[in-house]
Amino acid sequence: MRDKQLIERAFEAAEKAWAPYSGFRVGAAVLLEDGTVVCGNNQENRAYPLGSCAERVAVNYARAAYPALPIVAVAIVSPDSEVPVSPCGGCREVLMEAVRAQAGRDIKVIMADRTGTTVREAMATELLPWAFEFHGK
Numbered sequence: 001m002r003d004k005q006l007i008e009r010a011f012e013a014a015e016k017a018w019a020p021y022s023g024f025r026v027g028a029a030v031l032l033e034d035g036t037v038v039c040g041n042n043q044e045n046r047a048y049p050l051g052s053c054a055e056r057v058a059v060n061y062a063r064a065a066y067p068a069l070p071i072v073a074v075a076i077v078s079p080d081s082e083v084p085v086s087p088c089g090g091c092r093e094v095l096m097e098a099v100r101a102q103a104g105r106d107i108k109v110i111m112a113d114r115t116g117t118t119v120r121e122a123m124a125t126e127l128l129p130w131a132f133e134f135h136g137k
Ligand code: THU
Pocket: 019, 022, 024, 025, 026, 041, 042, 043, 044, 051, 052, 053, 054, 055, 076, 085, 086, 087, 088, 091
């Protein structure tokens, strides 16, 4: 699947976002190795810190439903953003957990603005240098 198609799926998901508090709708589309696409959007809560970002919803959904299928790419978009949507620090950790779960295979992160034409790309490992590592018991 081409980046443009994945971005399109993310925009569709953003339309179903629950973002009444920020008014900032985000959609994410996760591409799995077999071509399956899993989508998510931000889910806010009136107790603000309980809200979830779109990419976290989508990645966790993919990991829950298809644990054996590696994630190849994730597109993150917002119809409300003038700049490409860059995943927050917490979501970068969540992406890195998926990278580890698939034996270090990196994930392409595609970020787009409201037009879907200003696009940035980076690998998950590039987005989180010095990611948290757990070497305890
Ligand atoms: N948000 C995402 O869903 N993904 C991001 O990468 C950045 C922020 C959401 C969280 C919140 O619902 C809204 O955007 C405003 O921060």
